Amino acid sequence: MNYTNCGEFQTSYEKDAAIYKSLFSKICIYGFLISLFVIPFFIDDYFLYLFNIIFIAVIGAVGLNILTGITGLISLGQGAFIGVGAYTAGYLANQYGLNFVISIPIAGLITAIVGMIFGIPSLRLKGLYLSIATLAAQFILEFIFIRAEFITGGVTGLSLDYANFFNISLDNDFKFYFFGLIMTILMVTAAKNIVRTKIGRAFLSVRDNYIAAEAMGINIFKYKILSFGISSFYAGVAGAMWAYYVTIITPEHFTIGVSIQYLSMIIIGGLGKILGSIFGAIFITLLPEVLRFVTDYFTSSYPFLTQAFASIREAAFGIVIIIFLLFEPEGLVRRWNLIKAYFKLWPFSY
């Protein structure tokens, strides 16, 4: 599906494995990134807010895609792992006064350790049984969030100060935008590179045929745990960023519903594709906002819609997932590639 332009072909393995297949795509990507740095000067707070929550969702979704899409281990616990990151960052910031530059990586590492512990059952479990084990992780962690009040503040939650960077406090959407954007670029680039290395290929082989992988000398258990670790690291970083963004952490943000949302992001975007996680994160984050506009538009004529909004949102979420699974199982990435191919092949579209 990746059509290259006429006259461009790879003459070495390095070029074949390159991130930018051609000069044109390099220019496009850099142009897009530069425009992302310029955009915040022209948009209002609401759109900045949307961008910020998308950044956080992208990081979480990329992490989950490494575990579920690339290694093939279904996880229903991403929401809880995000919570672990958020609480760790909050606790470190409050108790030890750590700067976010330090506390975010530490939150990531601790979440990675928690994720690896819950990944241990993967030694003996596969497929379904493992996904149910991660479901248990979700419930156990949620229980800890509520009960371990001396760390998490229980149901009332934990509040912390805005992130502080050389005396610049990231206390509004505009300032947080740049932090979020830089983190997202770093994390996505890292993920893209993990996939290209030996580790990523080992992950793929575990997904495609773990017996063959084992026969080729890949230590399956090690790579499964590593995959859990990397995925949870991403979750932890996303959670820590969320903590610094909203500054009040409560257990409601890390329920099974959040885990399901992340799972639907990578399915709607495209399983096993980094770009897919980005598309999916954008789609699922914007869906309730679009629905809000639609219901707001109709509320003047049908006032009962305001009360029913929560239910309508959930129903729409379910319907969107079902429609995607039935009609576009490979996700938005496929659609994107089709669009690209259309323009490459135009006017000879067949």
Added chain:
Amino acid sequence: MEFFLQLIVAGIVMGSIYAIVALGFTLIYKSTGVVNFAQGELLLVGAYICLHLTVEYRLNFVASFIITILFMFFFGFFIEKIFLRKMIGEPIISIIMLTIGLSSVLKSVVQLIWGTNTKTFPQIFPEEPLIIGEISISYVYIFSIISVSIFLALFTIFFKKSKVGIAMRAVASDQQAALSMGIDVKRIFALSWAIAAVVSSVGGILIGNINGINTSLSQFGLKVFPVVILGGLDSILGAIVGGLIIGILENLAGGYIDPLIGGGAKEVFPFIFMIIILMIKPYGLFGTVEVEKV
């Protein structure tokens, strides 16, 4: 001692309801290989319909019970026909996500129709409990245990004796062979969804009689996982035994651990127990051990 026995009795009641919901889950998994995350929502739909019939249309409880069961039968049948049929051969994660999507649609439709407040069934059973020795058992408990036992017995006979039941077991053990013997596998798939919807609605009606109904009842669908994991995903006997064990253990944990940590042990204990079981016996007590050959 009295406290202990009381917990055990309540545990057996909850356990038997878990067992019947888990039976539906196992049935679907066994014959179609689908893990149904919408089991709890099927229970919710069944419970609300029965409630609606008894409260709004003032039907006799038995009549509305039977109508609900008939309705749920066709409801399950069509869910399979419309949604799951198209997913045959798709990867496991897509099917899991489809049932999750289905569950959020069903739940929100229930919320739109009936709201989120807890509703209770009209008093059907006598209020003062039956007292045996030192422990008191309310009549609704006795009714639950009896009706679950009847259903489980009926299913055992159904699977052992009836032609359709045998066909279902055949499909479960080997689809290819069943197909070549002239069994309509697609019909069996739809039928197992129909039966699963029926048994979970029975569970929903029973639990509604005990505790009242609200949308958080759909949590039952997730609670069923420790049960089926303990019993083994594809074992009907396992679903029953697992249901009883989890029901009793959960109640004991609620009774003895809750005061120490301030509540919530009931919700999380089954899952901790499940992880331990998974580590020791990955295929549960009665589950089939998958042998993999290259």
